[in-house]
Amino acid sequence: MKRRNFIKKASVTGLGLVAVSSAFTSCDETSEKKEASVAMSKPIRPLVIATWDTPLAVETAAKILQNGGSALDAVEQGCRIEEANEKGQSVGKGGLPDRDGDVTLDACIMNDKGDYGAVLGVKNIMHVISVARKVMEDTPHVMLVAEGAEQFAVSKGFKRENLLTEASKKAWEAWKVKAEYKPIINIENHDTIGMLAIDENGNISGACTTSGLAYKMAGRVGDSPIIGGGLFVDNEIGGASATGLGEEVLKTVGSFLIVELMRQGKSPQEACEIAIGRIVNKPGKDFKNFQVGYIALNKQGDTGAYSIHEWFNYTLFQDGENKNIKSDYFNKI
């Protein structure tokens, strides 16, 4: 199909022109591209979307955007709220430990330039999302792991502290009695916060932070800190983030897949549904006992979410309002 016809067809069928224009960014500027950028000038309001019921984190991010702050500052500060919330047993301080009783945290962040920073398997540091940002901004690398990441954090002024709270220690001791490991769906043992935001300049950033699966093997890392797995942002297209069984997200490179589907003209909702389809439609895949949930937004501020099972929900700040919304899901039987 000729490019002009493709663009015309896209506008008739309602495909996002943002996606269409960026699909051709390697071509030189032409009238079609100008046509497309005029059509995308719909005002974008500050917007934040985050996995699960995380009102304070989303409100914190939204306030930063409403005061003219960047999407990057918004997602970092929003995630820090959950990292400091000791009652949340899947992120930051108070996260459930691995089998050996060690709390190890994973986090990553992406800015609107497509830069990425991550830390994996970090002990003793609460605000790993901010350490990930420092990796992105202050080092020539994109990932630091375990002791190296901890030492780097300390060198940047982060304080070492014990992340294992009494409540999480008790839960681990109770688990040790049988020491059975099953990734159980929809309970507080896997509720990563992934957050995406668009600021008043229309720029998108994202962040993702977690203590990973409760009672994981020592050294296990999930999707959350891995680019394209737990998080992906392309400022020309949109962003996506994941929660749930990280192994399944990684095997399908879920967040990257969603952004690429949006690049091809899918809405955020359609893209999330296709990404869940990639997991559940694998021959012989028994998805009954694990959950995966995705959130996504595109450059125009459309959002989507989808999960394998019921009860995945997300928090959305849009048009000045913060709402918790139950996601649609695949397994309706």
Ligand code: ASP
């Ligand atoms: N995705 C995270 C992981 O696999 C956990 C979660 O979101 O519940 O580490």
